[in-house]
Amino acid sequence: SYVLTQPPSVSVAPGQTARITCGGKNIGSKSVHWHQQKPGQAPVLVFYDDDSDRPPGVLERFSGSNSGNTATLTISRVEAGDEADYYCQVWDSTSDHVVFGGGTKLTV
């Protein structure tokens, strides 16, 4: 089955840029979506596809890229309110399953 690998944690100072990676075999050929989960809350979609697509209401500070074996969620001008767990997600057409990465805890 398809596996997505994320670093367990990323730490960044306020105002800096955070980059959260998601590794998978030839992930550049897939559409990768990103979900944010704050403590005690349900996840929220913050970026979808590998283009510059954000759901309504999501700040332009969130962007994504995807190439080769790595997809990246970039959060610019990081704020304390961005502190959360972030999960990448793909659809694996080989198994007809949704696959999530293990999640990355962003500490600001």
Added chain:
Amino acid sequence: QVQLVESGGGVVQPGGSLRLSCAASGVTFSMYGMHWVRQAPGKGLEWVALIQYDGSRRYHADSVKGRFTISRDISRNTLYLQMDSLRVEDTAMYYCAKDRISIIENWGQGTMLTVSS
């Protein structure tokens, strides 16, 4: 505005059964696929199942195949997850979510299942 409200969680003994429900509003329910996703305490997200917009196809994670069944009632705008032969490791928060071309686009707030003797 899409609203997804889960219900039916609780405490069940190992080997027992339970059915979760998810009421959808603010969306044309019959046009979208729907997912169940779970999260064990302190762990990451685990996809459980997907049903297509018209119920014609259903997909289940290997960890629940043969024990859980996803279904939907379009007339009631409701998604279901029938869970049988429950195990301690099924203990988790269960979220329903709306699909859009394989994107999990909207999430409910979740309902908690505890499997314990």
